[in-house]
Amino acid sequence: MGRGNNFREPRRRGFDDDMFSVRETRSGGGGGARSFPSSAPSAAEGPPIEAVVKWFNPEKGFGFASLSNGTGDAFLHISVLQAAGRDSVLPGAKLRANVGPGPKGPQVTRIIEVDETGATAEPARRERSAAPRGKQSAVDPSTATEIRGAVKWFNADKGFGFVGADDGDKDVFVHISILERAGINGLAEGQTVTMRVVQTPKGREAISIALA
Secondary structure: OOOOOOOOOOOOOOOOHHHOOOOOOOOOOOOOOEEOOOOOOOOOOOOOEEEEEEEEEOOOOEEEEEEOOOOOEEEEEHHHHHHOOOOOOOOOOEEEEEEEEEOOEEEEEEEEEEEOOOOOOOOOOOOOOOOOOOOOOOOOHHHOEEEEEEEEEEEOOOOEEEEEEOOOOOOEEEEHHHHHHHOOOOOOOOOEEEEEEEEEOOEEEEEEEEEO
16 A cells, blocks of 8 residues: 655664554644644554563654553654654653554554653764674584563565663673574564574674574
8 A cells, every 4th residue: 555645764674564553643742741633532542551661763664652551662653753744753651542463462553642851862872883793603502691671674585683771781782693593484573582692893692592
């Protein structure tokens, strides 16, 4: 289904557009605490719920928000922000939103209010090389530590991806060879995994992985 002429395409997408259906756009400003026009939720949406943004990457066009009802994280697509008159949102921002089922779990379908008064700006991130690291660097497996985390993204064609670690430290690089050894065909955004992780000159890297 084609997009209307009034849809603003983000600079770069990091997520398959087919994973999200775009609702009608709404005008409005960004910043601070702001409410947006709302209508009755569709049958696929639940009642409004509070959520806190975990992270959002405007370049990739998506992120995740932690739901206040304890059911986990919800996928947040840039089209939902744009429908509320925004192009991005800071980590820690509080949302009042409708959440519906998505192909890979809960997803925010409409933003009713954004409160960034308690949010913090993301620290500057080191630019990653777009090229895969290839085979793992020579490391000592005895130095590995077990870490749990959620997949940020994984591209099977490129052969690598990154996992956001629960310990709050830097993301963990995951090479496709690790998945092949574990008998895993691929990883989905937001999927929970456990890994044995070592420190390399280029950053943290998984030497083994398992689905949680």
